Structures are given as C-alpha cells and as structure tokens.
Amino acid sequence: MLTIKNLHASAGGAEILKALDLEVKSGEVHAIMGPNGSGKSTLAHVLAGREGYDVTEGHVTFDGQNLLDLSVEERACAGLFLGFQYPVEIPGVANNYFLRASLNAIRKARGEEELDAMDFLGLLKKKAALVEMDPKFLTRPVNVGFSGGEKKRNEILQMAVLEPKLAVLDETDSGLDIDALRVVSKGIESLRSPEHSIVLITHYQRLLDYVVPDVVHVFAGGRIVQSGGKELAIELEKNGYAAFESAASA
Amino acid sequence: MSPALTRNDPWVERFTTLERTRSQEPAWLQSCRQTAIDRFAELGLPTTRHEAWKYTNVAAIAKETFALAPADAPVAAEDLESLRVPDLDAHEVVIVDGRFRSDLAPASSTALPDGVVVGSLASALTNGDLESWLEQHPDREDLAFAALNTAFFQDGVFIRVPKNVVLDRPVHVQHWRTADDRALLATPRLVVVAESGSQLELIETYGGSGESQLTDAVSEIFVGANASVQHVKLQVESSRAWHVAAILARLERDARYASHSISLGAAIARNDIRVRFEAEGGDTTLNGLFFATGEQLVDHHTVVDHRVPHCTSRELYKGILDERGHGVFDGKVWVREQAQKTDSSQTNRNLILSRDAIIDTKPQLEIYADDVRCAHGATIGQLDADALYYLRSRGIAEAKARSLLMRGFATDVLTAIASEPLRAALERRLLERLPGALDLEGDQ
Ligand SMILES: Nc1ncnc2c1ncn2[C@@H]1O[C@H](COP(=O)(O)OP(=O)(O)OP(=O)(O)O)[C@@H](O)[C@H]1O
Ligand SMILES: [Mg+2]
Numbered sequence: 001m002l003t004i005k006n007l008h009a010s011a012g013g014a015e016i017l018k019a020l021d022l023e024v025k026s027g028e029v030h031a032i033m034g035p036n037g038s039g040k041s042t043l044a045h046v047l048a049g050r051e052g053y054d055v056t057e058g059h060v061t062f063d064g065q066n067l068l069d070l071s072v073e074e075r076a077c078a079g080l081f082l083g084f085q086y087p088v089e090i091p092g093v094a095n096n097y098f099l100r101a102s103l104n105a106i107r108k109a110r111g112e113e114e115l116d117a118m119d120f121l122g123l124l125k126k127k128a129a130l131v132e133m134d135p136k137f138l139t140r141p142v143n144v145g146f147s148g149g150e151k152k153r154n155e156i157l158q159m160a161v162l163e164p165k166l167a168v169l170d171e172t173d174s175g176l177d178i179d180a181l182r183v184v185s186k187g188i189e190s191l192r193s194p195e196h197s198i199v200l201i202t203h204y205q206r207l208l209d210y211v212v213p214d215v216v217h218v219f220a221g222g223r224i225v226q227s228g229g230k231e232l233a234i235e236l237e238k239n240g241y242a243a244f245e246s247a248a249s250a
Numbered sequence: 251m252s253p254a255l256t257r258n259d260p261w262v263e264r265f266t267t268l269e270r271t272r273s274q275e276p277a278w279l280q281s282c283r284q285t286a287i288d289r290f291a292e293l294g295l296p297t298t299r300h301e302a303w304k305y306t307n308v309a310a311i312a313k314e315t316f317a318l319a320p321a322d323a324p325v326a327a328e329d330l331e332s333l334r335v336p337d338l339d340a341h342e343v344v345i346v347d348g349r350f351r352s353d354l355a356p357a358s359s360t361a362l363p364d365g366v367v368v369g370s371l372a373s374a375l376t377n378g379d380l381e382s383w384l385e386q387h388p389d390r391e392d393l394a395f396a397a398l399n400t401a402f403f404q405d406g407v408f409i410r411v412p413k414n415v416v417l418d419r420p421v422h423v424q425h426w427r428t429a430d431d432r433a434l435l436a437t438p439r440l441v442v443v444a445e446s447g448s449q450l451e452l453i454e455t456y457g458g459s460g461e462s463q464l465t466d467a468v469s470e471i472f473v474g475a476n477a478s479v480q481h482v483k484l485q486v487e488s489s490r491a492w493h494v495a496a497i498l499a500r501l502e503r504d505a506r507y508a509s510h511s512i513s514l515g516a517a518i519a520r521n522d523i524r525v526r527f528e529a530e531g532g533d534t535t536l537n538g539l540f541f542a543t544g545e546q547l548v549d550h551h552t553v554v555d556h557r558v559p560h561c562t563s564r565e566l567y568k569g570i571l572d573e574r575g576h577g578v579f580d581g582k583v584w585v586r587e588q589a590q591k592t593d594s595s596q597t598n599r600n601l602i603l604s605r606d607a608i609i610d611t612k613p614q615l616e617i618y619a620d621d622v623r624c625a626h627g628a629t630i631g632q633l634d635a636d637a638l639y640y641l642r643s644r645g646i647a648e649a650k651a652r653s654l655l656m657r658g659f660a661t662d663v664l665t666a667i668a669s670e671p672l673r674a675a676l677e678r679r680l681l682e683r684l685p686g687a688l689d690l691e692g693d694q
Contacts, residue, residue, distance in 0.1 A: 101654070
C-alpha cells in the first residue's frame with residue numbers, strides 16, 4: 001500500500017526527515033510513537049503534499065503510484081487521508097457542504113457517480129451516528145467553535161465518510177476524554193479491513209488498547225529507529241524514549 | 251464662506267433658479283434648503299485634500315455637469331423585477347430616479363397595519379408630517395453630498411411605524427436609475443420614524459443601468475425607545491454610475507438599530523453611516539460587505555457615537571478586492587466622557603485577490619470614558635493557506651477550494667440577516683460577481 005524508502009525532507013532550511021523507511025501493507029494498522037519535535041507530523045504532511053516541505057531524497061510509492069508526483073487533491077483522490085493534529089477552522093463553509101464536495105470529488109476521481117444531496121444526507125447521518133456526533137455540528141462551519149475533542153471527532157467523521165485506502169491519523173487521540181477516545185476508536189476500527197490501512201501517530205498507549213496495531217514503530221530524530229509488536233508501545237510508555245533518542249543521534 | 255465660490259458654483263446657481271419654483275413649499279423646508287445650499291457652498295465638493303476623502307477621488311463627479319433627473323421616466327418592467335427578492339413576502343415600493351412611483355408599485359404593496367405610513371416623501375412634506383424629522387441628525391455638517399441632497403431632493407419615502415406596532419413583513423424600497431444620454435442627478439430621501447416599542451425591517455435595493463448617473467441618497471432613521479429597526483441596503487448600480495449615500499440614525503433609550511450595507515455596484519460608491527446614541531441602553535450592529543473589481547472604488551465611512559452610558563455597538567465590515575478594485579473603510583467609534591459601560595467592537599477584514607487591488611482601512615477608537623470595553627482591528631490578507639491545504643487534502647480541487655473560501659469569507663457577514671430568502675438573494679448577488687464562485691451556486 002505505502003512504501004517509503006530513504007526519505008529525506010526539510011523545511012525552513014532544516015532537515016527534519018532523515019533516511020526514513022516505512023512499509024505499510026494493505027489491511028495493516030501501524031502505530032508511530034516518538035518524542036515531540038521528532039518529525040512525525042512532518043512525515044504526515046509530506047505524505048499529504050503540503051507546501052513548504054522539500055523532499056531532497058528518497059521515494060514514496062502509494063498504491064502503485066509515485067505519491068510525490070501528485071498534487072494535494074490528487075493524493076486525496078488516490079485514497080490517502082490525513083487526520084490533522086490541528087484541524088483547521090474554515091469560517092463560512094458548512095461542514096456538511098464541505099464533506100459532500102469532498103466525497104464527490106473523490107468519487108468522481110474513482111469513476112463513481114456523484115451523490116445527490118438526499119443520498120449524501122443519508123450516508124452522513126449514518127456516519128455521524130457512528131462517531132456519535134450531534135447533528136448540529138454538521139451544519140456549522142467546519143471546525144469553527146468546535147472544542148478540541150469535537151474537532152478530532154470531526155476528523156474521524158470525515159475519514160468514515162471518505163473511506164480512504166490509507167488513513168494517517170496524526171494524534172487524533174490527543175486531548176480526548178475516555179468517552180471520546182472510545183468513540184474515535186470505534187470510528188477507526190470501522191475502517192479496518194483487508195483493503196484499508198491505517199497509520200496511527202500517537203503519544204499514548206491508551207489508544208492502542210482500543211485499536212490494536214499490527215506494528216509499532218519508534219520514531220526519533222526524523223526516522224524510524226525501531227519496530228516491533230504492540231508490546232513495544234507498553235515498553236515505551238513505561239521507559240520513555242531516552243534510549244531511542246540516543247540511538248537516533250548516534 | 252467665499253462669495254466668489256457661491257456665485258460660480260453651478261449647484262448654487264441651479265438652486266437659485268429652482269428657488270423661484272418652490273415658493274409653494276412650507277417655510278421650514280425652504281429654510282432647511284437654504285441652510286443646506288449655504289453649507290454646500292462653503293464645503294464644496296470634496297477633494298482628496300479633505301481627510302475624509304483622502305482615498306476617494308470624486309474629480310470625475312465634479313467634472314460632470316448634471317441635470318436634475320426628471321419625474322416619470324419610463325422604466326422597463328424587467329428592470330424593476332430585477333430589484334425584487336424572490337420568495338420574499340414584503341411590502342414593496344418603487345422609487346425611480348429618486349421619485350416615489352405609486353403607479354409602479356407591485357400588488358404586494360397594499361394592506362399595512364393601521365397607522366403605518368409607507369409613502370411618498372413629497373406628499374408627507376405637504377401634510378406637515380416631516381418638520382420634526384427632517385434634518386434632525388446633528389452630525390451631518392461636514393457631509394457635502396448630504397447637503398446637496400437636502401437642497402435638491404424632490405421626493406423619496408416616508409415611513410412611520412406607530413408606537414408598539416410590529417410590522418410582520420419587511421418594507422422593501424426598490425430604487426432604480428434609468429439610463430439617459432445626459433448626466434442626471436437623483437436625490438432620493440428616506441425618512442424613517444419607528445416610534446417607541448415598534449419594529450421594522452427595512453430593505454433598500456439600489457440598482458440601475460446607464461453611465462454617468464449620480465445617485466445622492468440620504469436616509470434619516472429615528473429609532474424610538476425600545477424600538478427596533480433592521481436595515482439592509484444592497485447597492486448594485488451600474489459599474490459606470492456613481493453612488494453617494496448617507497445613513498443617519500438616532501437611537502432613543504433601549505433602541506436597536508442594525509445596518510447591513512452590501513455594496514457591489516457603481517464606479518464609485520461612498521457610504522457615510524452614522525449612529526448616534528441619544529439615550530442609555532441602545533444597541534447597534536453595523537455590518538458591511540463590499541466587493542470591488544475592475545476600476546471600482548467602494549468606500550464606507552462609519553461613525554458610532556457613544557455619548558451616553560450602557561450602549562453596545564458591534565461592527566464587522568468585510569471587503570473583497572479583485573483586479574484594480576479599491577476598497578476604503580474608515581470606522582470611527584466615539585466613546586465620550588460620560589459614556590461609561592460602553593461595549594464596543596469593530597472589525598474590518600479584507601481579502602485581496604489581485605496584486606493591483608487596494609484597500610485603505612482605518613478603524614479608529616476615541617475613548618474618553620474609563621470604564622468601557624472596546625476592541626477594534628483590521629486585517630488584510632489573502633486566502634488562508636492552511637484552510638486551502640485542508641480543503642485540498644480532502645480531494646477538493648484548488649480552484650474550487652479558493653471559491654469556497656471566498657464565499658465562506660463573505661457569507662458569514664450575511665448570516666446575521668434573519669430572512670432566509672433575503673440572505674439567499676444577497677448571496678446570489680455576490681456569487682454572480684466573485685470569480686469562479688457561480689458554479690458553487692445552489693450547491694449548499
Ligand atoms: N514548516 C516548518 N518550517 C520549519 N520548521 C518546521 C516546519 N515544520 C516542522 N518544523 C520543525 O520540525 C521539527 C519536527 O516537527 P513535527 O511537527 O514534525 O514534530 P512532531 O514529531 O509531530 O512533534 P509533536 O509530537 O509535538 O507533534 C520541529 O522542530 C519543528 O519545529
Ligand atoms: Mg506532531
């Protein structure tokens with residue numbers, strides 16, 4: 001599904017990703033854990049195609065295509081979804097309108113028919129119920145005045161509606177109370193299937209109790225320094241990253 | 251005053267000629283007009299040397315020789331139809347070139363509650379209703395165009411809502427300017443009296459075709475104790491016409507006045523909007539949305555005068571400037587020494603879509619009281635890059651994402667307008683003009 005080889009990327013003149021390798025197969029759930037400022041979000045944005053990052057070396061293949069050749073919207077249409085660590089507020093654009101525009105753009109790219117307002121509404125209601133989102137958030141402007149938790153829930157709602165091939169969820173579990181975490185996990189689990197892959201960027205092992213990963217990676221100094229099973233997350237929670245950070249800088 | 255200027259000014263000369271034909275007007279009105287033309291002679295048409303006209307050059311207007319627009323100009327039915335708001339149940343009146351035209355009023359303009367007046371200003375002048383309402387806003391001395399209106403206006407609309415009467419339908423005043431080979435001046439005058447405890451929704455639409463036509467409008471609005479006036483003004487005149495207007499509101503105790511100024515048309519559009527709190531507990535909202543493209547210039551000067559304690563003002567103006575469009579916003583909030591507990595905010599946000607577009611913005615707070623809550627600010631920017639990225643990351647193509655953001659930027663000013671059909675009509679007017687926005691229409 002996703003193959004990253006020797007990826008180097010810099011922003012504002014500083015190299016942030018350094019010789020990163022990662023392979024995510026179809027149907028797998030990967031967790032990436034690492035200290036603040038190690039470059040996890042940078043990886044997410046480089047995958048999504050955000051401006052301001054220079055890829056200086058390396059390759060990224062997504063579903064057989066050279067991902068780095070595609071524009072931001074083309075990547076989304078190809079089936080990549082980024083759950084933002086800090087979802088953006090968009091005044092004046094209604095959440096439901098935005099989601100329909102988004103879904104229809106992606107459906108069109110897949111060669112599927114666009115959904116009319118009625119059909120879309122039916123789908124949206126179902127997905128909103130899945131993430132237990134109050135319908136009043138659907139007609140409000142995207143993320144405007146949403147609490148931190150509501151914004152994260154809204155990211156998961158978008159993911160559930162768009163059903164991407166690969167979802168990269170950047171700290172979608174941060175700042176959630178336990179009820180919200182349970183709901184968000186349920187949303188993530190609902191995407192889980194042999195056709196869909198998920199990358200969870202997280203600081204907290206707690207999420208991984210609900211969404212049990214196939215692989216856990218330790219991310220430090222702009223690359224993956226160790227990979228293992230879910231017990232690696234438990235060890236990280238207990239002992240921290242100190243050992244890995246020295247490994248990364250070595 | 252310079253006597254030389256008085257003699258040479260074509261407007262003053264025209265006034266003198268006209269004076270002879272006005273002998274049947276009541277004495278109080280003749281004296282109003284004389285005071286006004288004297289003031290105009292003193293002020294002259296503004297130039298960019300005047301602080302309040304620094305960015306708005308009206309040399310093109312000054313160069314033109316205008317005749318007064320005649321009465322009874324023929325007007326096409328579809329032109330008038332274009333001013334109406336689809337699906338809006340309103341009491342509609344039609345003003346053509348500044349004259350009240352009962353002959354053109356749509357069928358909707360019947361049956362008003364007892365005592366409510368919505369009629370020709372000219373007839374109100376003769377039956378004595380107006381003396382205590384016309385030219386009563388103290389803060390108008392510097393407005394040359396308003397003085398010109400007072401000197402020359404022939405007609406307009408008089409609206410009176412009696413005590414405790416709540417109008418359940420809005421009053422929609424539809425102004426049309428006809429095309430003419432000559433440069434013509436129209437001087438519509440509105441006088442609105444909402445007596446205590448009453449409620450009025452007022453919509454004004456200014457449209458027109460033709461070149462070199464000047465509309466010089468004055469609206470005087472009196473909001474009585476605990477009364478409410480919601481005022482929406484849409485200006486969509488021809489991009490080769492000139493539109494200058496003053497809206498002068500006075501608010502009594504606990505009165506509410508909201509002004510929404512949507513300015514999309516005219517080569518030069520200038521609005522002076524002034525709200526004066528006469529007694530405690532008043533509340534005003536001044537919202538504006540302007541778009542200038544091509545060579546258009548749109549200028550809003552607002553004044554909110556907190557001269558008594560416990561009044562609230564909220565102001566939000568948004569501008570979108572494209573091509574060589576030029577926007578001007580100047581918002582003054584006075585908080586006088588005695589105006590304790592004033593709560594005031596003022597914001598002007600502007601979106602610049604082209605390199606050549608210009609915005610001059612100047613929010614100004616003058617505070618002389620110490621126990622107040624005031625905030626003001628202005629922003630000038632391009633589309634939010636993070637928002638654009640977010641939309642694109644969801645598969646939405648860049649061009650469409652831009653249009654969405656533009657529409658989003660603009661329309662949140664409109665959400666304060668309660669009437670759904672009106673809001674939809676305003677939105678459509680805007681989308682017709684915004685680059686690339688039209689294919690979003692009907693989508694929401
Ligand atoms: N556009 C940019 N320009 C300059 N520096 C950047 C840019 N983006 C990220 N950085 C820097 O790169 C480093 C990695 O940032 P990144 O946000 O990827 O970390 P992270 O691992 O996601 O951290 P956290 O766990 O706190 O979210 C930081 O030092 C950050 O300041
Ligand atoms: Mg991060």
